[in-house]
Amino acid sequence: MADIPATAASRAAIEDPLRIAGRELRSRLLLGTGGFPSLELLAEAIALSGSELVTVALRRVQAGGPGGLIDVLDAAGVQLLPNTAGCHTARDAVLTARLSREAFQTDWIKLEVIGDEDTLLPDAPELLRAAEELVGDGFVVLPYTTDDPVLARRLADVGCAAVMPLGSPIGSGMGIRNTYNISLIREAVDVPVVLDAGIGTASDAALAMELGCDAVMAASAISRAQDPAAMALAMRRAVEAGRLARGAGRIPRRRYATASTSDEGLAELT
Amino acid sequence: MTILLNGRTCELPAPGTPAGALAELGLDPGARGVAVAVDGEVVPRAEWESLALSEGARVEVLTAMQGG
Numbered sequence: 001m002a003d004i005p006a007t008a009a010s011r012a013a014i015e016d017p018l019r020i021a022g023r024e025l026r027s028r029l030l031l032g033t034g035g036f037p038s039l040e041l042l043a044e045a046i047a048l049s050g051s052e053l054v055t056v057a058l059r060r061v062q063a064g065g066p067g068g069l070i071d072v073l074d075a076a077g078v079q080l081l082p083n084t085a086g087c088h089t090a091r092d093a094v095l096t097a098r099l100s101r102e103a104f105q106t107d108w109i110k111l112e113v114i115g116d117e118d119t120l121l122p123d124a125p126e127l128l129r130a131a132e133e134l135v136g137d138g139f140v141v142l143p144y145t146t147d148d149p150v151l152a153r154r155l156a157d158v159g160c161a162a163v164m165p166l167g168s169p170i171g172s173g174m175g176i177r178n179t180y181n182i183s184l185i186r187e188a189v190d191v192p193v194v195l196d197a198g199i200g201t202a203s204d205a206a207l208a209m210e211l212g213c214d215a216v217m218a219a220s221a222i223s224r225a226q227d228p229a230a231m232a233l234a235m236r237r238a239v240e241a242g243r244l245a246r247g248a249g250r251i252p253r254r255r256y257a258t259a260s261t262s263d264e265g266l267a268e269l270t
Numbered sequence: 271m272t273i274l275l276n277g278r279t280c281e282l283p284a285p286g287t288p289a290g291a292l293a294e295l296g297l298d299p300g301a302r303g304v305a306v307a308v309d310g311e312v313v314p315r316a317e318w319e320s321l322a323l324s325e326g327a328r329v330e331v332l333t334a335m336q337g338g
Contacts, residue, residue: 033336042336057337058305060276060330061295069334070303083338098312099332103305110338219338 012247014240018215020192021108021140021161023079027052028209029239030081030194031232032219035171039072041228046076049222049232054078055110057085058100081142083110088123090130097134109134110164111143120170124151128158135159144196147181149188156189163189164217167208168198171220175204179211186212202231202238209242210250274328286323288313288331295331303334 017024031051036042046054054073073080082100087093090113097109113130115123122145134141140161145151152163165185168174175198176182186193195208196217205216218235225231271284275291282290288306289299297304299318306313307330313321323329 032338034338036336055338056334058332059335059337061297061304061333069336073334080334081338082334085337095307095310095312099305099307102312102314103303103332103334112338 014244018192020142025052025215026050027236028215028243029205029236030055030196030215030217031078031222032217033057033069033073033223034085034219035223036228037223039068042069042223043072043076044229045222045232046073046078048229048236050236052078053081055081055083055217055219056104057083058096058103079108080104080106081108081110082106083144084112084130086114087112088114088126090126090133093126093130094133094137097130097139098137101139107138108140109142111141111160121166122146124148127151128154131155131160132158142194147178147185149181149184152185152193153188156191160191162192162194162214164194164196166197167195167204170197171224172198173200173221174198175200176207176211179207182208182211182213199235202234205235205238206242206245209239210246212246215239271323271325273323273326276329276331282323286327288318288321288323288329291323291329292318292331297331301333305332306330307332 017026018028027050029049029051030053031049032055033042082104084093084096087096093111093113111131113123113126114120127143131141131143135158142162142164143155143160144164145155147165155163167176192214194215194217195213199205199218199221208216216239222228222231271282271286273280273282273286280294309328
């Protein structure tokens with residue numbers, strides 16, 4: 001970050017690591033691996049995103065054995081964050097988490113329990129039930145949740161290591177539909193808040209950080225962009241810019257103009 | 271013996287084990303990033319060679335895919 005003046009505030013904003021369950025991450029951008037057209041593009045995007053925590057899903061082995069995904073992620077040196085994508089009940093999600101722990105030797109799980117096929121919105125009661133069970137089973141649980149501050153607090157209360165509220169439905173690219181709720185969630189919980197789902201472009205990621213989120217997760221916004229590698233870099237810079245802006249303290253919004261140039265010494269020309 | 275392997279009917283030489291099911295899919299028991307469930311229960315890697323599958327067992331062999 002040689003291009004940033006080394007004031008104490010800017011150093012703190014950039015260098016203060018994200019802490020989840022005792023682990024320190026320098027990058028505040030989590031990357032989803034879904035939707036990349038090739039493993040080569042995925043590898044390039046990981047490198048440019050700077051992400052250290054990358055999701056994977058668990059699916060049936062296809063004929064011909066496992067692909068090279070694990071090798072690519074190993075080579076990138078990232079930590080795996082298995083998810084329970086596609087699960088619709090607490091029971092399925094808990095079983096998928098346990099299978100992921102067997103497969104990837106990690107206690108970390110991005111918990112998703114889907115309640116609606118069209119919107120892929122979380123099923124709140126099932127999500128909370130699964131979270132409680134997995135925390136009790138020793139998992140580091142990062143739940144994908146709605147932007148409901150009360151549910152976020154309940155998830156934190158049962159021991160989730162972070163909460164991951166959606167900005168808008170998965171893959172919709174609609175950005176953050178309820179900025180007010182996201183800032184309420186930031187106030188409601190002491191665990192990290194990771195804005196998950198709905199990010200469409202870099203400004204959405206910056207906004208999430210400006211609202212006080214501790215990190216941003218992006219998948220489709222990067223993998224389905226016309227140039228995924230360039231978008232990965234854009235997201236990285238946006239997350240850093242948003243965090244800096246949050247720390248810098250934005251000016252309040254006003255209804256009318258406030259001149260930035262003083263009238264003092266204004267010439268009388270006519 | 272007949273099992274249901276990843277949703278497909280499959281013949282395994284008796285006595286069938288998860289390791290035998292893996293072999294059907296071209297995997298060896300040392301395969302990385304793989305998990306096995308039998309009849310909805312996780313089977314730890316340590317039991318892949320020893321667990322005796324019952325006739326008609328539902329065996330799921332799972333691995334990492336892009337997602338999330």
